[in-house]
Amino acid sequence: MSLTRSLILLFAGLLLTACKVGPKYRTPSTAVPPVFKENPPDYFKESGVFKEAIPQDALLRGEWWTIFGDPCLNELAQQVRVSNQTIAAAEAQYRAALAAIGVARADLFPTVTGGLTAVDARSPSNRVVGQTGVGGTGTFFQLPFLMSYEVDLWGRIRNTISANKDLAEASAADLESIRLSMIAELAADYFQLRGLDLQEQLLRASVIAFEQALELTTNRYNQGIASGVDVAQAQTQLETTRAQLIDLGVARAQFEHAIAMLTGRPPAELNIAAVTDVFEPPAIPVGLPSDLLQRRPDIAAAERRVAAANADIGVAKAAYFPSITFNGAAGTEGSQIANLLQMPNRFWSIGATLVQTIFDAGRRKSTVEGTEANYDLTVANYRQTVLTAFQQVEDNLAALRILAQEQRQQNLATTAAQRSLDLTFNRYRGGITTYIDVIVAQNALLANQRAEIIVRTTRMTSSVLLIKALGGVWVP
Numbered sequence: 001m002s003l004t005r006s007l008i009l010l011f012a013g014l015l016l017t018a019c020k021v022g023p024k025y026r027t028p029s030t031a032v033p034p035v036f037k038e039n040p041p042d043y044f045k046e047s048g049v050f051k052e053a054i055p056q057d058a059l060l061r062g063e064w065w066t067i068f069g070d071p072c073l074n075e076l077a078q079q080v081r082v083s084n085q086t087i088a089a090a091e092a093q094y095r096a097a098l099a100a101i102g103v104a105r106a107d108l109f110p111t112v113t114g115g116l117t118a119v120d121a122r123s124p125s126n127r128v129v130g131q132t133g134v135g136g137t138g139t140f141f142q143l144p145f146l147m148s149y150e151v152d153l154w155g156r157i158r159n160t161i162s163a164n165k166d167l168a169e170a171s172a173a174d175l176e177s178i179r180l181s182m183i184a185e186l187a188a189d190y191f192q193l194r195g196l197d198l199q200e201q202l203l204r205a206s207v208i209a210f211e212q213a214l215e216l217t218t219n220r221y222n223q224g225i226a227s228g229v230d231v232a233q234a235q236t237q238l239e240t241t242r243a244q245l246i247d248l249g250v251a252r253a254q255f256e257h258a259i260a261m262l263t264g265r266p267p268a269e270l271n272i273a274a275v276t277d278v279f280e281p282p283a284i285p286v287g288l289p290s291d292l293l294q295r296r297p298d299i300a301a302a303e304r305r306v307a308a309a310n311a312d313i314g315v316a317k318a319a320y321f322p323s324i325t326f327n328g329a330a331g332t333e334g335s336q337i338a339n340l341l342q343m344p345n346r347f348w349s350i351g352a353t354l355v356q357t358i359f360d361a362g363r364r365k366s367t368v369e370g371t372e373a374n375y376d377l378t379v380a381n382y383r384q385t386v387l388t389a390f391q392q393v394e395d396n397l398a399a400l401r402i403l404a405q406e407q408r409q410q411n412l413a414t415t416a417a418q419r420s421l422d423l424t425f426n427r428y429r430g431g432i433t434t435y436i437d438v439i440v441a442q443n444a445l446l447a448n449q450r451a452e453i454i455v456r457t458t459r460m461t462s463s464v465l466l467i468k469a470l471g472g473v474w475v476p
Contacts, residue, residue, distance in 0.1 A: 020155030022314020083264030195457030
């Protein structure tokens with residue numbers, strides 16, 4: 001009958017596991033504007049590149065970098081996805097978070113242990129007061145199987161599992177956020193490198209033009225038309241431009257090394273051939289501000305950490321209530337190992353323990369207050385992440401809009417500088433002006449041409465940053 005009563009208590013405890021203390025989770029509210037403050041550039045068009053936003057932030061964002069249409073960038077991005085060590089570390093953290101779920105879930109089931117015990121002991125001759133017996137020394141063997149099971153009356157274990165699930169989902173979002181950041185960093189470095197290739201092409205063409213100008217000036221000097229000062233000025237201009245051309249190699253090498261590191265290779269194993277194709281930033285569908293809450297993986301990670309902190313409050317509050325633990329033991333024991341498995345040597349026991357903390361000097365109260373404070377912290381971090389996302393989108397929208405205007409203006413400046421140089425050089429050939437005026441016009445044209453390339457490069461990197469701020473794009 002005692003076994004029956006114990007089993008009844010066990011099943012009654014299992015029925016009570018529907019209870020679960022702690023606050024019900026709700027996604028924190030955030031202020032979301034209906035539209036972005038900054039208007040996209042004129043060349044942007046909403047073109048259905050994005051899929052309909054759904055709250056599945058752990059999913060891969062698609063090969064968003066293909067929107068730039070650069071085969072070399074596409075190949076490098078695939079290498080980053082496979083070999084980048086920062087992504088590999090984040091993936092390992094995600095697997096560890098998944099394993100933590102299994103550890104927490106194991107507490108829902110009984111723990112059973114078994115073993116073999118051998119003890120040498122001496123029995124006293126007087127085991128009972130007033131009686132005599134035969135004492136002696138012998139070996140005692142025991143083959144026990146022990147079972148322990150805590151009934152999850154108040155949801156402590158289930159809240160722990162829920163918290164670990166939320167943290168695993170946050171880790172998955174972290175992995176996607178790091179993957180997005182690494183490929184965005186690759187794309188930004190790549191376009192910086194390509195911008196240096198354009199500057200190198202410009203400076204090489206300038207060196208050729210300045211060599212021709214030096215030859216012309218030297219001939220005029222030999223004919224007695226130009227002075228030695230003109231020749232020296234032409235020589236200075238040529239050598240200065242050659243030095244600028246060499247200086248570009250330092251920055252280009254550093255960007256190439258950074259790209260190699262992102263692809264998980266030593267710099268010696270990567271060489272990116274120079275290309276001089278003129279690139280233009282693509283039109284990027286921006287969508288609505290509310291879409292960011294579903295597209296940005298860092299926002300998803302922050303929200304999942306709020307959910308985990310909410311579950312932690314339930315874990316802490318469960319300590320206010322009593323815990324019930326069922327314990328059982330079964331096995332055999334005897335003085336001879338050969339007879340250990342015989343039926344007369346068997347034993348078993350089963351029982352339940354009810355434990356309630358009566359006094360802990362405010363430990364549970366402080367623990368609950370700590371989890372509530374941590375919940376408020378995660379809510380603030382979540383809202384700050386959302387605000388930061390809005391700021392990043394607005395910043396890059398403004399940058400692209402203003403840079404598009406700047407490039408149009410810079411094109412006009414470059415055209416004017418070229419016309420000024422042509423007029424000045426013709427005047428110099430005609431002996432109307434000195435070579436110093438040619439030098440000034442050449443410097444003005446070269447500076448405006450380089451500025452035009454820098455603006456174009458900045459537009460490309462701002463496009464990358466905008467895509468990153470939007471959480472990546474989905475390609476059909």
